[in-house]
Amino acid sequence: MLNRFREAKAMEIAQLRELAERGAMPRPWYGHRPSFSARLRGRGPGALIAEYKRASPSMGHINGTLLPRDAASLFEENGAAAMSVLTEETFFKGDFAFLGACAGHGLPLLRKDFLFDPLQVDATASSPASALLLIVRMFPDVDALAAMIQRATALELEAVVEIFDEQDLASARLAGAGIIQVNARDLDTLEVDRGNIERLAARRGAGEVWIAASGVSEPSQVRSAAAMGYDAVLVGTAIMADPDPGSVVRSLARAGGPEVS
Template sequence: MTILDKIVAHKKIEVAARKEIVSLADLQARPLFDKEPVSAKAWIASPNKSGIIAEFKRQSPSKGLINGTAKVSDVAEGYFKAGVSAMSVLTDQEFFGGTVDDLLAARSVSPVPIIRKDFIVDEYQIVEAKSIGADFILLIASCLTPEESKKYAEVARNLGMQILLEVHNQEELEAHVCDKMDLIGVNNRNLKTFEVSIENSKILAELIPNEFVKVSESGISNIENIKELKKYGYKGFLIGENFMKTNNPSKAAKEFISQL
């Protein structure tokens, strides 16, 4: 069993337990459920913005503890002032140390598009994402059947949210892409081995239809990476550990973006 298999198995149990505590009606009654989502596609593709999707991530299965002291509201406000195009907030607690409260805290201080980064395995999580102020969601092809990814994308669209579909190879891309998606993210990290290479983004670039905003995820640590990936049509660049591993993620983001 891979780490991804373990995460998905645990996530299904976790979601089933949450359903018993908070109903869909309860989620839909929350104030943020009626908030109009911000267009991540517009912000990330805008030539006047950085294209950086900065992440708040405390830990990961591959790296262990990344940052145990950063306060999410401080980081979110700092990322906004630094000029990010969007923010990614990990809400998985068991493996990444995040919670839905982290996204709520980020939402309270930042107007940028926020993605709920989690392992979506149930429609409930999409409704929950809307109820905590997320503007777009992540669908990971490796975790879903093509039918599930398309069904979940439609659920998100019906709630006014956009969708970032994450793929790792040509097979996933061809099987899961559909007109309900908004952004296509190529994960440079192999979720089975956790090895990273931006060559994966280059390989898949020409296979992504032009109507989708291209996003490169993981392993982006310097300006040269971004300059190179822009040649392949990428508009978005998800950066997590590079900022979070520092004592001041906001400052690190500001210095990075100032060089673009």
């Protein structure tokens, strides 16, 4: 599946290369970017990253009626610490423009997409995003991942580096990752192993920010992840598929926080 995700980005990257060759790449966005990591540390453990996701390969259509700007307002009002925005078009029905639509509500924005070309980092910097997602398995080697992290940092973007197993974690650390996202879903097979979050929690390093993703959908799971030491949890489908997404965000946000032991 990762190869299909990579192939789906070919046209986008070709367009970015054409813009770069003409000197027409969009300029960096110079507005205020709230710190993604600082917000999670301040609101954790178990801080909620609420995700705006219209569709997914495993679920198909999820929610096409909730507008991005309305979602950002709803998430902020109900206690989310940050917001993840799917911008991938083919499989997730996202749009790069969603980032701009979600800005202005005080939530640090994470661009969630399949990013592996430096020009995609430059493009992200033209948006109000505070952070971008880099998936270890999308890169041929540690050096390529490290270059992307360094490029993001130079453009004042934080890199959230996603792993699935111990080997991915080793690569992420060698590349200089400071924010680690543990995905319970294997993106090669799309199968979910909820035990993945618990197994890898024991390897959390001092000073790192850790996020649990794909294996959390209920308040009890937020509390469990917080107790394991996760600074935050990322939840998308459980929020977007519910008829009352605000109430889901509220219940999940209340489950985490400094009071969780």
